[in-house]
Amino acid sequence: MAVTMKDIARNCGLSSGSVSQVIRNPDNPRFSPATRKLILETAARLDYHQNSLSCALRTSKTRLIGLMLPWNEPEVMDNIERIVSENGYKLLIQFTAHPRPGMEQAALQSFLSWNVEGIIWEPSSLENASCLPLLERIHKEKRPLILLERGVNGMDFPLVRTDYTPALNVAVSHLKDQHYRKVVFAVSKSSAPIMKTQCEVVRGACRRMGLAFHTCQLDVASPDLSGQIRHLLSGEKKGDTAYICFSWLALNFIEEMEALGLSAPDDLGLVLYSDLLLGGRYRFSEIVRPKLTVVRSVCSILAESAIRFLLSEIRHDDPRGLPESTHYAELFINQSTKRN
Amino acid sequence: MAVTMKDIARNCGLSSGSVSQVIRNPDNPRFSPATRKLILETAARLDYHQNSLSCALRTSKTRLIGLMLPWNEPEVMDNIERIVSENGYKLLIQFTAHPRPGMEQAALQSFLSWNVEGIIWEPSSLENASCLPLLERIHKEKRPLILLERGVNGMDFPLVRTDYTPALNVAVSHLKDQHYRKVVFAVSKSSAPIMKTQCEVVRGACRRMGLAFHTCQLDVASPDLSGQIRHLLSGEKKGDTAYICFSWLALNFIEEMEALGLSAPDDLGLVLYSDLLLGGRYRFSEIVRPKLTVVRSVCSILAESAIRFLLSEIRHDDPRGLPESTHYAELFINQSTKRN
DNA sequence: CTGTTAGCGCATTCAA
């Protein structure tokens, strides 16, 4: 097996306790320079390396951070990993894209069993009743936990989220300026629950501005997604309607529009909700044609502020600091709704 | 602090050793049903959960797997995470997209210090001299390690890789059929070293087919990337040249083509090398316009075979099994090179 | 200046 401190101690004719001291603090004035040199040299010679397990068990410092996301969002994931890594921590990962019941609870439990020093969690949905007792415990033990995007019931953990409200309001007003008369908010069935608030924001904005409003939940998993969309698109009066599509759904709309010979912005408008940064440089809304008007949040900043706050919580037990930090999404107007 | 076995033992008036036995094996016939029930019930009542650290320290079984990738490739990452998670393992993550010297070595060392049961590593470049001693040790200790895409010098770890050769040959032949007379292979400077082999494959194919050939390394980080590409594109005779672009670079070509009023496939051809699956459903080559002819490998299968092999290596110490597994990339012809 | 000791929480062996 691997070289341990005991091995070094034996080689030097010292005790493992002394070895520990010197290795943890090579400039320790408690030991004579000769001893220190001897210990460090034999450590190097034997190719000694710390055993993180025992070290963590002993000190309760694991330098581990648990990250649970509903899917692999590169913009969030990459940033968090980079910063975590720069600070000497390692990431324990769990995605919840394919949720089994109790999965998030189990993952939290597993994080705790590894004694992670902090957790960043973007809950995959709004209801997490099964996680409540666990969260209660996390709260009581003061283990730092940052929630992303969605809070959990009554629990008051720091929440780092994006507020889409202002941008959505501006978007609707923009659509009215462009003489659209009706707005359809399209989401996938699975993401519908977490889009409810935003949906209401748009509904409200439409009412105030005198636009008609509809929601539309599509079954993304169905083989007949095309059919659903085609049906939707072909039933409209030309030029009247603007669609707000959540995430990738916009792509399906574009494809069906091509098939039906419809084009944005004239025959209909298309607004992307939640852009994605791809390959670290390119935005989804910019690489498709037509380029999409988009309500976009900068996830990288969100991620960065979450992880930095987590790290500061870990370092000093500062009870102060942000209880909730909100980033605002912005509207970027592009070809898909810009009528001359 | 958290509830330990000792707490349960005290509550039951038993010893922690007995508690351990029963919890590890609830049907243990060595203990009376009454005792077993008592222990399990108080465990539940006190909300006991294993401490992974001490358990791992004791048994040398961490159920941890180290994953090191040169960047967050969702198609690889997601698949590995899912399978790992389904098998009760957790993933320790390290990306090496922003390499500091010694970073990969440090990450490997860190994996070892956590006693991970296996490692999947896609080396970020071809030279890893600094990692050799470590790899030697990993090899000696028989700790399962699977390499992705690139081997490391003389070390013979199992290697799961994509072979682009046949597809590249077919691609060149296709380009000749379409009456292109020259092929330019464009990569970013940073990825150039690992593209060397493929570059030679294309060079060879061009020679055999009587096509001219050039390579071209672009500085992706430079603010004047547009300028570099524009210069490249404007210097060519119309209709003669097909560009093979590595990964996202294709997008920069598309943008410059739009700016210059050039269009594929007529004014020039465009072949994408290494497609990306986005959002789990959509291919980069299919969402841009023109749709791109692409040399594509199915990373998800690659990832899956790597992780499954790793898991099987972990479970039984089977020395047999694939020493090297090769997947073949395929050519998909699309609008960007298809002339009439 | 350096050594000893007592755990961290758990699993395992041996003894009762």
Add this chain to the structure above:
DNA sequence: TTGAATGCGCTAACAG
């Protein structure tokens, strides 16, 4: 059928 003792590798307090 159960308890006690030992040690995984390391740290920290204390003793010399």
